Amino acid sequence: MSIFRSELPSLAGFAVFAAFALSGDIFKPEAIGLWPSLGFLAIIFLTVMWCAFAVVRHAECLATILGEPFGTLILTLSVVGIEVALIVAIMISGEAAPAMARDTMFSVIMIVLNGLIGLCLLAGGLKHKNQTYNLQGANAFLSVLVPLAIFALVLPRVTHSAPGGELSTLQAGFEIVMSIALYGVFLAMQTVTHSDIFRQPEAGDGEEAHHAGTVRSIPFHVAGLFGALLPIILLSKKLALYVEFGIVGIGAPVALTGFIVAALVLMPEGMSGLQAALENKLQRAVNLCLGAAVSTIGLTVPAVLVVSWVTGHTLELGLEYSDIILLVLTLFVSLLTFNTRTTSYLQGAVHLALFAAYVMMIFDLS
Structure with missing residues (x-):
């Protein structure tokens, strides 16, 4: 019975997908109108x-078994899978398609670096005053993030080899190869050669244990x-249809779609990071957020570029x-x-101020 309760979310996900699949076009947004669509x-x-x-939860259990940094890596890759599924579903569903991936990835960066980091630093700082972490680990994340973000989200706007903010064929090919290669080098450093710099400094035995509930086998x-993960992927197309219809129906800015997807994807990871910061395990919060x-x-970025080509x-x-x-x-x-x-x-408050500015700019339609 305990196993049944623990896997109830997956069963509910499959049940909701089956209900929509069997209903055909009866519950299409255009057929039922705005407010019922918002309910669905x-x-x-x-x-x-x-x-x-x-x-x-399952990633946390695997983290408890395997230890860091593999546990955080499993969680990160799982979240990427969810994100790609949702982005691709919305990207191919309607008018928001060209900028959907951009808006979502920008939202992820702003939510993570300003919203989640700010909240973790503010909450952890208020409870523990000054918190410590491994400086080399954080710098490793940022040294990869800065060039990748600039190449993916800034360079296409200032170059003229493709119209608007699009990438030329050469740029897209370079972006795919560079992103995968650089991330691969980073993974090797994180999991093999320098895994110690991604652990909490001076952590004793058991200090980095994960709160995963009942831990079973791998x-x-x-x-x-x-x-x-599977019901999330299966429901992503339905979610895309209702999100797009709802955004247009209430007259909200299109960029809000990316924010909603990013917030949905990051919610579990963000709560885990906040819990770690409150427990004075700032390194785990840094690993989760910056990761x-x-x-x-x-x-x-490489995934959606390949999908756009296909x-x-x-x-x-x-x-x-x-x-x-x-x-x-x-x-x-x-x-x-x-x-x-x-x-x-104080640093947490600064990041949260930047996050508030980002949210304000979404709704600044002038």
């Missing part, structure tokens, strides 16, 4: 989020992780100039934040 959107959103938390949690940002650029959909990655300013400012402040071995709640 809430159902799908909550179901996907519930499954995402199940993914995190095959059980691997099966459970994929069992929770999400690096994997988004390093893996999601499907023939136009992909616009270059940010608008106002967003470029916010991105550069965020990267600069992040470098300042992780320039010393201790952090305080």
